Amino acid sequence: MRIARALKALRARVNLTQSEVAKRAGVSVGTVNRYETWQDRAKLRVPTVRALADSCDATPEERDILAELVRNLDEGWWMAHPAVPEILDPLMSFEDVATYEHVFANTLVPGLLQTPRYALALHEAQDIRTEADVIANKVDARIKRQAILERSPALHLWVVLDDAVLRRNVGGAEVMVEQIAHLHTMAQRPNVDIQMLLFTTGAHAAGSGGHFLVLGRDSEDDPLNSMNVVYLELHKRGLYLDSPTEVQSYKLMFDYLRSQAADTSASLELLATAREEFTR
Numbered sequence: 001m002r003i004a005r006a007l008k009a010l011r012a013r014v015n016l017t018q019s020e021v022a023k024r025a026g027v028s029v030g031t032v033n034r035y036e037t038w039q040d041r042a043k044l045r046v047p048t049v050r051a052l053a054d055s056c057d058a059t060p061e062e063r064d065i066l067a068e069l070v071r072n073l074d075e076g077w078w079m080a081h082p083a084v085p086e087i088l089d090p091l092m093s094f095e096d097v098a099t100y101e102h103v104f105a106n107t108l109v110p111g112l113l114q115t116p117r118y119a120l121a122l123h124e125a126q127d128i129r130t131e132a133d134v135i136a137n138k139v140d141a142r143i144k145r146q147a148i149l150e151r152s153p154a155l156h157l158w159v160v161l162d163d164a165v166l167r168r169n170v171g172g173a174e175v176m177v178e179q180i181a182h183l184h185t186m187a188q189r190p191n192v193d194i195q196m197l198l199f200t201t202g203a204h205a206a207g208s209g210g211h212f213l214v215l216g217r218d219s220e221d222d223p224l225n226s227m228n229v230v231y232l233e234l235h236k237r238g239l240y241l242d243s244p245t246e247v248q249s250y251k252l253m254f255d256y257l258r259s260q261a262a263d264t265s266a267s268l269e270l271l272a273t274a275r276e277e278f279t280r
Contacts, residue, residue, distance in 0.1 A: 024055035121171030
């Protein structure tokens, strides 16, 4: 999506049609459309994206940024992992370059903060009649994804957890104690913030909506190096939004959720209390 939006922006800047870009770049109109609409992203190629950028009079720096984005897509560990569905390829790519990720979780612990046993219990419940080795691969992919929290510079993860997340007993009391302890530990890291949205808050900014992520990287000096996208988690698939209006709407929603949730210090105490409740 980031490559597609950049190519469309370059073409709009020089006021060219897709047909004119295709002729200049020596490719088909279908290829131009495919690159501008994020179709079949596994077939994106560096020479083609360079040609498209050049046809729109991109600067050398802009062309190199686009080429690097394509290389990063090809090199991501998730490309070869058998348990990562194609719908998650963009999410992994966005996380790889994002500087921050804001998450509202209303039913389950977000994947970046799940323990292996919690993730296993989720997949065993969701993937009915699925072989054990397939489930094990899915758990492995979930845990590998968490490596972005260890990189340098670190991704800043900010999570608002609905109270229901800690009330849903996933995998039994022992698994929940371990999971909540992990949340408590992660919340004390400098690049992770966790806030609890209590039942007593009542109605809140997310309304009846579900789990969503806002990922971003802001670069005022270089718009092509910026990235803002929303990922909506749906049953068996996901939805990506990147129009400025939609992204801004979700950013505003998350800001209100943060203001309605308990602050980070109080949330640490709430996590500790929730863990103790599972030991009784």
